[in-house]
Amino acid sequence: MQAHIPQKTPCPVEVQAGQSYYWCSCGLSKSQPFCDGAHKDSGFSPVKYVATATKTVYFCGCKHSVNQPLCDGAHAKL
Numbered sequence: 633m634q635a636h637i638p639q640k641t642p643c644p645v646e647v648q649a650g651q652s653y654y655w656c657s658c659g660l661s662k663s664q665p666f667c668d669g670a671h672k673d674s675g676f677s678p679v680k681y682v683a684t685a686t687k688t689v690y691f692c693g694c695k696h697s698v699n700q701p702l703c704d705g706a707h708a709k710l
Contacts, residue, residue, distance in 0.1 A: 633675055635659040635695035640710055642690035642703035647683035654678035655691055655701030665691035665701070 636659030643665040658676035667678035694707040
């Protein structure tokens, strides 16, 4: 099963050191790039990301990154 592609660009997010974030892997969440539970019964699960520093990170918006949950440029090949 393939994930829905909500957007073909990364999602910049200012994260806080020590905080946990749950990235949506199915692409169905209305709270992109984060999980809102829309994956229920889909076979997908959120991916936990723990920020090591307070900074801007780029979460994958296309759901095809090999480096999930972060963008690796995979959207350029879709």
